[in-house]
């Protein structure tokens with residue numbers, strides 16, 4: 001008998017251990033505890049709110065929860081007032097967000113405090129770089145969930161709808177309320193009737209979850225699609241073409257959100273092709289969208305091939321236009337001045353454009369952070385960015401406060417994240433990459449959340465296994481906290497710094513191999529390629545030293561920062577060492593705060609990053625008893641790959657830079673196992 005029970009127990013445990021493939025994200029919870037939901041209205045959104053509560057209720061059995069749509073001036077936008085048994089909001093999506101907050105508290109063992117929670121940003125948007133053929137630019141988790149290659153690209157199946165629904169549910173659970181459905185390198189076909197019909201089908205599934213859809217547009221669509229001889233934004237025919245197109249879009253999708261535009265950037269056409277400014281282009285589109293309440297998100301990611309410093313260009317092009325944009329234009333600015341690097345100082349446009357709505361663009365997909373292979377929790381990077389002090393309006397003018405309406409009375413506040421979502425079973429390619437989608441949404445709602453809190457919330461919801469580890473006893477839950485939650489959270493919180501260390505420490509940036517941006521490539525400089533697409537442009541290493549001189553005596557990009565930052569960054573003695581080689585070109589024997597030479601310090605950083613990944617592997621192995629077998633094995637495999645890649649980064653960069661420094665690698669550092677020629681010639685499949 002005893003044996004039989006054990007067998008049954010074993011089978012049950014195994015089933016639950018094997019059933020995890022990551023597809024449920026952080027919404028794994030299922031409950032049989034009854035709850036009585038009271039709501040005096042019905043609607044598709046409220047029905048979802050009700051069913052989520054019923055599916056996941058983990059509070060007092062048989063409790064009543066009252067959902068009420070109210071008119072309360074203390075609640076802003078889609079915010080909500082919450083207590084243990086009631087959720088009030090001015091809007092239906094607000095009720096839904098309140099429901100998810102209540103469930104999150106239950107699932108993470110937090111007491112539901114009575115409070116009002118208002119969103120930090122009104123527009124909390126995912127940017128999908130999905131192409132109409134189903135591929136995704138910088139996508140590492142399979143094909144597009146929206147588009148498909150070939151003939152049936154425009155077909156909508158029941159499976160598609162189911163997937164979009166799961167996607168919408170996950171987004172709503174973290175407060176995301178917008179999705180740009182296609183790549184910023186936009187195909188004009190996206191504005192054809194057929195694609196608009198498909199977009200409509202997507203919008204219909206997303207709508208009850210409070211999510212609006214947006215499209216990226218190609219600026220030259222009037223010529224490419226409409227057959228006009230020009231796409232000049234001041235040409236009356238062009239203006240008319242856009243107005244007609246916008247009318248058509250709204251007749252198909254009445255709550256369409258608006259356009260995202262990449263113009264005069266990396267070869268994309270824009271108003272400058274016709275001698276016009278970004279403001280001319282953005283305003284023309286904004287005027288067409290305005291009657292319908294639509295917005296234009298106009299990207300500031302611009303740089304010309306002939307400039308002496310790419311980092312200064314967005315500021316140079318956009319600052320003179322401050323005050324010239326229509327109210328419904330938001331300038332979308334990447335967090336750093338160059339391009340989603342493992343570490344950059346914040347873009348100096350934040351806080352500087354005072355008469356224009358400015359929104360941060362973060363990259364959730366890890367183009368420059370190890371893609372689907374490396375475990376890197378990006379919340380630490382975003383926290384550092386949002387809390388960066390700009391000093392634009394005195395101290396306390398953090399990037400967060402400069403963009404969320406706390407300081408400037410901008411009508412539209414917004415934040416975007418470049419999505420890491422694809423058709424993979426676990427949505428994001430790496431189980432831990434889900435944490436970045438999660439953290440982006442939560443930060444878009446509340447930009448004061450810490451990476452520590454976000455990591456903890458996510459782990460609890462994603463990995464806790466009440467059934468399989470008999471968590472009914474408080475003993476096992478303490479064990480889980482001490483031996484799983486704490487070390488795994490620590491690993492996540494250290495992961496971004498580790499990646500910076502083994503890839504490009506001390507302010508180094510953009511030293512990736514070739515176009516794929518995965519492995520090391522500080523040597524990469526094919527003949528004929530524009531200089532600012534090659535790493536030597538960024539690291540400037542020679543026998544005298546290393547680093548990009550952006551001081552007053554160099555490119556002067558430092559002057560784009562407000563005092564006291566300008567002086568702080570400009571002076572090598574006060575420049576934070578994390579940004580040292582971003583702002584300064586320094587000799588190899590420059591003395592660091594640690595007392596070491598710059599060369600030695602660089603070596604120790606690479607070594608520290610590499611050794612950290614080794615530690616992560618040990619932490620993960622030790623966590624095995626608390627994990628289902630599939631996710632354990634999948635992450636273990638990726639960590640091993642990350643370790644190999646970190647070794648390549650360390651070896652490749654140290655051996656390459658050593659040619660210039662002509663110094664020995666300190667003895668207490670594990671010597672490189674590869675040789676430089678081998679890495680450069682690419683005989684390492686891991687690169």
Ligand code: GCW
Nearest residue numbers: 129137138184185262301339
């Ligand atoms: O980081 C670079 C990417 C491009 C991308 C571009 C952008 C969509 O390498 O793939 O294009 O940024 O943000 O526009």
